[in-house]
Amino acid sequence: MKVTAFENYITVEDYAPFNLGLSVDCGQSFRWKLKENNRWCAIVRGRYLEASENDGKLFLYTSENEFNELWRDYFDLDCNYGEICRTLCADEHLKKATTECAGIHILKQEPWEALCSFIISQNNNIPRIKGIIERLCEAFGDKTEYGFTFPTAQKLATLTVEDLAPLRSGFRAKYIIDAAQKVASGEVDFEKIKTEPIEFGRAELQKIKGVGAKVAECTLLYGFYKIEAFPVDVWVKRIMAELYPNGLPECTKGIEGIAQQYLFHWRRTCIE
DNA sequence: ACCCAGGGTAACT
DNA sequence: AGTTACCATGGG
Numbered sequence: 001m002k003v004t005a006f007e008n009y010i011t012v013e014d015y016a017p018f019n020l021g022l023s024v025d026c027g028q029s030f031r032w033k034l035k036e037n038n039r040w041c042a043i044v045r046g047r048y049l050e051a052s053e054n055d056g057k058l059f060l061y062t063s064e065n066e067f068n069e070l071w072r073d074y075f076d077l078d079c080n081y082g083e084i085c086r087t088l089c090a091d092e093h094l095k096k097a098t099t100e101c102a103g104i105h106i107l108k109q110e111p112w113e114a115l116c117s118f119i120i121s122q123n124n125n126i127p128r129i130k131g132i133i134e135r136l137c138e139a140f141g142d143k144t145e146y147g148f149t150f151p152t153a154q155k156l157a158t159l160t161v162e163d164l165a166p167l168r169s170g171f172r173a174k175y176i177i178d179a180a181q182k183v184a185s186g187e188v189d190f191e192k193i194k195t196e197p198i199e200f201g202r203a204e205l206q207k208i209k210g211v212g213a214k215v216a217e218c219t220l221l222y223g224f225y226k227i228e229a230f231p232v233d234v235w236v237k238r239i240m241a242e243l244y245p246n247g248l249p250e251c252t253k254g255i256e257g258i259a260q261q262y263l264f265h266w267r268r269t270c271i272e
Numbered sequence: 273a274c275c276c277a278g279g280g281t282a283a284c285t
Numbered sequence: 286a287g288t289t290a291c292c293a294t295g296g297g
Contacts, residue, residue, distance in 0.1 A: 027278060125277040170294035212280045233278035
């Protein structure tokens with residue numbers, strides 16, 4: 001990986017297969033927007049970034065310092081996805097999925113944002129999920145010169161279900177409040193989820209009302225980078241019924257979450 | 273009115 | 286422990 005710093009941006013070359021647009025807009029995160037100048041922009045962990053990709057080169061409007069300390073990790077640029085995809089290619093369907101959706105990386109998102117976002121995602125569609133999250137940030141996040149931050153669990157823990165009415169999140173509002181309270185109080189222990197095996201995190205997250213297996217898996221995968229987590233939504237359910245009636249192939253062992261992300265996007269966009 | 277969407281829960285065998 | 290009703294919201 002080669003990083004070159006300019007006045008107000010850096011370029012990154014020679015990185016592992018990575019597709020910026022695909023990674024930020026394949027259903028794992030909901031806050032990235034494509035501006036008219038063809039740059040993706042978002043506020044992540046309180047930091048604002050504009051980014052674009054052209055001719056195998058990344059343009060990140062940030063400092064080399066912030067890149068090394070935040071974005072490099074967030075975009076998982078030091079992980080060898082080439083090798084991972086070669087492993088997954090042992091299965092014929094995953095060979096197609098990883099080829100046709102090449103460059104998807106798992107984004108290392110903030111645990112609370114991932115949890116809260118995927119609570120909102122339940123029985124919902126992606127455009128509306130994005131709308132609810134945008135209203136959540138505008139109503140309860142911190143205003144910055146570039147937009148609103150994602151509100152903290154501590155902030156949301158002070159609110160009531162009625163306070164969330166403007167979000168139009170429906171029955172999910174009470175789940176958001178319960179999650180915020182349990183995370184803010186430490187009843188759901190994020191630090192321990194980070195260090196303990198995944199089974200601890202599964203049980204811990206499902207102490208929250210409205211968090212079942214699927215939302216827990218998404219939180220563990222995108223918020224805690226537990227890449228063996230395997231969220232099964234309606235699309236992955238279809239994949240399993242159509243292609244893997246006897247379960248996932250051996251080559252996915254330990255990296256089920258990454259396989260899932262390719263299969264999810266592939267099934268939604270490349271099939272039929 | 274009917275369908276679907278990155279589901280969850282409770283009450284059953 | 287697995288299945289099966291039932292729950293819930295807004296957009297098409």
